[in-house]
Amino acid sequence: MQDEKIVELYWQRDESAIRETRDKYGAYLHKIAYNILSDAEDSYESVNDTYLAAWNSMPPHKPSVLSTYLGKLTRRISIDIFRKRNRQKRQATEYSVSLNELGDCLTDGNTPENEYEVKLLAECINTFLRTLSEDARNTFIGRYYFLDSVKDVAKYCGMSESKAKTLLFRTRNSLREYLKKEGFEL
Amino acid sequence: MNQDKILDALNLLDDDMIEAVDVLRIKPKVRFKWGHSLAVAACVAVAVFGAFAFWGSDNSPEFSADSNIEDNVFQENAEDIFEEEKSSFNDIADTENKNNSNCAEEGRIESHSLAWPPVYVEILEFNGRGLKACVIRDNGCKHFEENEILTVIYGDEYYALTTPDFKIGDKVYVFYWIDKNDRLTIYTSDIVYEENDYFEKRRIQNEEKVCR
Numbered sequence: 001m002q003d004e005k006i007v008e009l010y011w012q013r014d015e016s017a018i019r020e021t022r023d024k025y026g027a028y029l030h031k032i033a034y035n036i037l038s039d040a041e042d043s044y045e046s047v048n049d050t051y052l053a054a055w056n057s058m059p060p061h062k063p064s065v066l067s068t069y070l071g072k073l074t075r076r077i078s079i080d081i082f083r084k085r086n087r088q089k090r091q092a093t094e095y096s097v098s099l100n101e102l103g104d105c106l107t108d109g110n111t112p113e114n115e116y117e118v119k120l121l122a123e124c125i126n127t128f129l130r131t132l133s134e135d136a137r138n139t140f141i142g143r144y145y146f147l148d149s150v151k152d153v154a155k156y157c158g159m160s161e162s163k164a165k166t167l168l169f170r171t172r173n174s175l176r177e178y179l180k181k182e183g184f185e186l
Numbered sequence: 187m188n189q190d191k192i193l194d195a196l197n198l199l200d201d202d203m204i205e206a207v208d209v210l211r212i213k214p215k216v217r218f219k220w221g222h223s224l225a226v227a228a229c230v231a232v233a234v235f236g237a238f239a240f241w242g243s244d245n246s247p248e249f250s251a252d253s254n255i256e257d258n259v260f261q262e263n264a265e266d267i268f269e270e271e272k273s274s275f276n277d278i279a280d281t282e283n284k285n286n287s288n289c290a291e292e293g294r295i296e297s298h299s300l301a302w303p304p305v306y307v308e309i310l311e312f313n314g315r316g317l318k319a320c321v322i323r324d325n326g327c328k329h330f331e332e333n334e335i336l337t338v339i340y341g342d343e344y345y346a347l348t349t350p351d352f353k354i355g356d357k358v359y360v361f362y363w364i365d366k367n368d369r370l371t372i373y374t375s376d377i378v379y380e381e382n383d384y385f386e387k388r389r390i391q392n393e394e395k396v397c398r
Contacts, residue, residue, distance in 0.1 A: 067205075121192065129199070141207045144196055145197075155214060
């Protein structure tokens, strides 16, 4: 089914939208989640949360390319699960348990200032990526957005692994210089 | 600023850039292997030449009764074989020159050809990722000056590590490629004692790949 028709189902609050999404993008979303979480169960949970997030966000959103929209949701949810899992792992000592309790006094880091800074950073990175060659941009996005392995990135970008590693190294260095120039504290 | 913020910011990348990579993940780019194609062409050329040499014996000169036929054939064809080898070396150099022009478009300069000779250095120290060396002679490479200290980072195809150990104080040729904005850091696929060793290694490796 085409993306427009699936989005239409969401807007009509037709629950078959979830089934159509799962049939068309289930494997794609699972791969994104697994790249981050490396755990089948957590990936399954992440993808299910993605369907729920999609259901809750459409309407009002009406994405033209559903794969990218859902991919972003999955990525964000998976990273949140990963961070939560890591925090739980650190609960091994009384010290870390106490720290965790104190965390109740604080926000989860999603302050408006934080979100604004992330948005500014995103704009900066978008501008930076557009200055790169196609190969450099694609390897960067493949590695750090999709979180594919360097080997996979090299394969689908049509280059050797060593070239991909070198491109990534240079791009990271250039990004660091660019962010410094734009006034971000590193 | 930490990596969490950058990871979160990447979630706000423009959709068109993400879609471009999505397309690649479904339909990957095909990697054209210059070395592989040249090696195949060289093998075909040798086979065709061999066939002509074998069936063209009607035109061969008369041998003296005392001479060994095999020696005479070798004598006659030696010059042609030498020309064949020279042309395959030139093919490698041409390929590297083409790679250079591609690299120049991307802002890199690759020194794997006769147009860009390697730099001759003395090894000063080793570290986990590479070595530091002092330029003894620029060897006409034009990118480095004598007595300049270089940081060399090993590429993945670092064949020299599997051959005789290089020692501090050794004088070697370093084949490099550098970024036009970052001249002080150079990568190498090969460090060799003798300049011609590099081209010979590449030729052998290409032949091995074809025969596998």
